[in-house]
Amino acid sequence: MARADTLARARTLDRPELAYLVRFPTADGIRDMELTWAELTRDTAWVTARLREHGLTAGQRALLTTSGFEGFWGHAVIGALRELKVTYGIAEAMGWDHRRTSVFHRELDPHAVIGLSAETLEGLAGAADLGDMFRSTSLVLARPAAVPILRGVGVSACLISAVGPALALECPERCGAHVNGAEWRVGEREDGQLYVAAGEGRASLLPETPLGIAGRVATGRCACGSEDPRVLLGDANSPYSARS
């Protein structure tokens, strides 16, 4: 097959260890950080475990709404869905693309919707009852500003959010979004702002970096069994992602 041959040829290239240069907002402006293939593999494994906890399993379908510049976590989520053998549909997280989200949701009847933004919900609300639409969806992982909207209409949404260069994912207990403690150190400063720092295993150094966003971090064992720290955002309209 032609494409398979192309990719076989590509695998012979001498490729760099680096997959992404991740840019993210901090209290002091945009900064960047390298993301290697080895780290992306570990991140994917972590997301796979989190999605498995949510009950995602082979043969199910998911809908992912994301943007082109969110590959550093989108890649890990897609890798996890592939690992779990969950077929995914994909639509933009921008509000104007809400129609495609609606069609995917109607036609694919996904078990999980991942990455819903407030802008998408705003668009959908013009033609649909959000509660009716998503209450029957087993897993809804929504962005910070979308979570309260969904919970307000009776949808048991969980949070998914970039926290600087890290990804935070809420478990079924819904008591804060877990960040991979083996890779990242997250905490709160005296002024109530969150910070993030790279763990020792990350190739690129990231010292404690204030993110300019209010929040708390819960430590200790979660009821789900995870020891990963949990981020509780204080401001739903966080700058963590351009698509809130």
Added chain:
Amino acid sequence: MGGDRDTGDRYFEPQVETMPRDQLRARQEERVVELVEYAYGNSAFYRELWDEHGVHPRDIRCLEDFRARIPFITKDMVRAHRARTGDPFGGLLCVPVEGLTSVSSSSGTTGDPEFFAEIWEDAPPLVTAQVRDLWELGLRPGDRVLSPPGTFRNLMDPGYQALGAVVIEVDTWLGKMSEVVDALRTYRPAYLQMMYPQMVELEHLAEKTDLKEAFSSLKGASCAGQPLSRKMRERIRDDWGIDVYEYTSAADTGTAWECREHDGFHLWEDTVFAECVEVDEQGGWRDVPEADLGELVATDLDNRAAPLIRYRSEDLVRLSGDRCGCGRTHARMWVAGRRGDETLVQGRSVVLRDIWQAVEDQPETASGVFQIVRDRREVDELRLRVGYDPGLTADVDVLAGRLGEAVRERTGVKPVLDMRTEEDLLKTMTSVAKFPRVVKS
């Protein structure tokens, strides 16, 4: 042009890209014969259609049989199957849904989006078929690329990364061009994907920013979604110093890119069997000579999920199998437009190109942001929605009068104009891939 470019290893898969056409034809024939049997055995849509036409895979032993016996399909036929059966894939699917890796879709600017079923390993199909094109553009391991604006045909990053490129995460959607220029200066990427509205935005930035310097690290940039006008292309190439590579859809089987010769769009004929035909009202058809325009009809040769077979694209193209100056043997096409884009105003034919020229000729509307508004092809009046640059427009009514006259001179029809700011008009876009030139309302 800016950026270094290694010209010593131009072909990513030299044996395939420069394969003699008779070998390419033999490969296509082998694949087509397998495909017909596969599709008949696994797709409800094809089995039903071919049974209706009295065609069975055993009848198809060569390309001549295939072309003589297998009927054309259209988007409307797939939509009708979808509406009748409730199957979101219109009966095209050849594997269980659980066997798919992903599902992407068309932009859905003219109706419900059509789904594209995908099975893949390292990278999604659309971007994988672009790897050879990106190599031709000059992309090499270790180069940096800016992330594309959208994900509408799946996450593109794995394709770039298959070539060893490092993706820099930058929001390149509308309203972000100033940040994009900053990122270009900081990260010195070799490649970025651009869309028409971004170029309109960059044009405004050009007045206060040295874009040539900002873009100087690029080996090339690609642009898709709609053809660039001659003026826009000159601005990008001459004023901004970008070697811009346009690409277009290969009738939904993949994409077709310009090579460095910039003389037509290469189809990768190991992935698509392309025909250029004229179809009459009764369904009869004939091949058009190479120099003439015809409709592109495509057959997927590398799609086990939901192949399109003899799919009428509605794209009007000229197709040539002549060897390109780049040395590649795969056919090239030149796109003239879409069937149905022509508007009949009280019986008089009006084509996009003539309107475009008139719009671009006015300094205030030089970016060429316009749409024809019509609910059917035959109309009593030509309604145009045109975007203007407020910074250059002293009096909108005066502009409208001048523009209306320019359109009348080129088309013979006096238009009814709805003048909007460029920004307002571009904000109506509902796709990262397409700024629709013909809209219903």
